[in-house]
Amino acid sequence: MRIAVPREIKPQEGRVALLPPQVASLCASGHSVIVETGAGLNAEASDQDFLDAGAEIAGSADSVFDAGELIVKVKEFLPQEYRLLRREHTVLTNLHSAANPEQLDRLLEVGLVAIAAEDTHQFGSPNCALAGEVGAFEGVRMVLACHGGTGRHFMRHFGAAPATALVMGLGSVGRAALRTLLGLGMRVIGLDISAGARKEATLNWHDRGFQADPIETLPGHLPDADLVINCVLWDKRRTDHLLSRDMLRLMKPRAAIVDISCDPAGAVETCKATSWQDPIYQVDGIRHFCVDNIPGAVPVTASAGYAEALLPKVALIAEYGAMEACRRDTWLARGLTAVAGTLTLEEAARVQNRAYTPVNQLLAAV
Ligand SMILES: NC(=O)c1ccc[n+]([C@@H]2O[C@H](COP(=O)([O-])OP(=O)(O)OC[C@H]3O[C@@H](n4cnc5c(N)ncnc54)[C@H](O)[C@@H]3O)[C@@H](O)[C@H]2O)c1
Numbered sequence: 001m002r003i004a005v006p007r008e009i010k011p012q013e014g015r016v017a018l019l020p021p022q023v024a025s026l027c028a029s030g031h032s033v034i035v036e037t038g039a040g041l042n043a044e045a046s047d048q049d050f051l052d053a054g055a056e057i058a059g060s061a062d063s064v065f066d067a068g069e070l071i072v073k074v075k076e077f078l079p080q081e082y083r084l085l086r087r088e089h090t091v092l093t094n095l096h097s098a099a100n101p102e103q104l105d106r107l108l109e110v111g112l113v114a115i116a117a118e119d120t121h122q123f124g125s126p127n128c129a130l131a132g133e134v135g136a137f138e139g140v141r142m143v144l145a146c147h148g149g150t151g152r153h154f155m156r157h158f159g160a161a162p163a164t165a166l167v168m169g170l171g172s173v174g175r176a177a178l179r180t181l182l183g184l185g186m187r188v189i190g191l192d193i194s195a196g197a198r199k200e201a202t203l204n205w206h207d208r209g210f211q212a213d214p215i216e217t218l219p220g221h222l223p224d225a226d227l228v229i230n231c232v233l234w235d236k237r238r239t240d241h242l243l244s245r246d247m248l249r250l251m252k253p254r255a256a257i258v259d260i261s262c263d264p265a266g267a268v269e270t271c272k273a274t275s276w277q278d279p280i281y282q283v284d285g286i287r288h289f290c291v292d293n294i295p296g297a298v299p300v301t302a303s304a305g306y307a308e309a310l311l312p313k314v315a316l317i318a319e320y321g322a323m324e325a326c327r328r329d330t331w332l333a334r335g336l337t338a339v340a341g342t343l344t345l346e347e348a349a350r351v352q353n354r355a356y357t358p359v360n361q362l363l364a365a366v
Pocket of ligand 1: 043127128131169171172173174190192193194195213215231232233234242259260261262290291293294295
């Protein structure tokens with residue numbers, strides 16, 4: 001199969017979907033890999049590295065999309081990429097279709113096979129750890145007075161208490177945020193709806209100034225917080241919020257919110273997605289950091305994790321074609337979003353009130 005790796009064009013997005021070791025492995029299995037020129041530059045992979053691994057280099061987005069049957073990417077498609085999509089393509093990338101109806105319209109209209117990479121990770125997305133760690137790191141910077149923060153040090157010194165962070169959601173991303181915050185010495189209160197998640201975090205960090213409480217206690221903790229980090233996996237159909245706009249007045253005026261989950265008007269009512277080019281905005285005086293591609297800040301590390309996680313999926317699709325690959329790998333099938341104009345992703349169907357065909361039904365029929 002001809003596998004194409006375009007260059008990511010989202011601002012400040014330096015990740016690449018496959019690196020030379022994965023390219024070499026696919027080429028050794030008899031597949032061709034076409035990489036857009038410069039795609040790996042920010043991930044420490046040059047065109048020459050890809051050539052040495054057996055890839056061809058394409059000089060433009062047009063030529064890489066033209067050459068590929070399977071398009072493997074990191075981020076969703078931006079509008080300027082829509083014209084490059086063709087019915088013959090299978091695309092594997094982080095689509096986030098429930099939050100992106102315009103892109104979904106286009107995928108359905110073109111009639112290609114679309115697979116959401118974010119739903120295919122059996123053992124958690126490699127991006128989650130990086131998003132939690134780097135997002136928390138940016139939050140720590142926002143606590144510094146020179147960046148508009150409350151001016152508390154992240155470590156305890158001279159009898160002054162360290163800065164306090166609230167971490168909402170103690171899953172993969174939240175646990176990663178704890179690693180940064182507690183590693184630096186901050187006081188952290190973790191909030192989660194799940195008693196199991198609270199218990200696990202407490203067992204890991206009981207000796208480090210960590211406390212876990214039910215999510216309902218959030219309003220009572222807000223006045224003490226220098227930083228609030230949201231890592232809740234939010235049901236996109238919900239219209240309520242955990243941290244509503246009127247709760248911002250409970251916060252210290254120089255406190256900050258880092259919304260790593262980044263669901264627009266989701267768990268944090270005042271969240272709207274931002275980019276690394278312009279990451280912070282204010283609502284009612286409270287600074288919000290809501291970058292939706294946080295791991296893009298560490299492209300060398302993030303590409304290594306993503307490419308390694310994607311290789312078995314790419315190899316399976318290349319070997320058997322998308323439909324048979326989904327029949328053989330239930331985790332790949334979970335990401336199946338669109339097939340020849342039929343929507344198969346239940347979450348997007350429910351959020352956007354669209355008709356859909358369950359994946360198993362479709363796989364049995366084709
Ligand atoms: N901004 C980025 O670059 C970026 C990168 C990776 C992941 N994310 C996002 O981070 C979010 C979290 O991902 P994850 O892998 O940690 O998910 P996860 O499923 O591992 O953890 C989510 C946690 O949220 C908790 N939770 C769910 N509903 C809750 C509620 N109502 N109140 C309190 N807690 C609740 C769950 O109990 C769980 O512990 C996702 O939305 C993901 O898309 C963002």
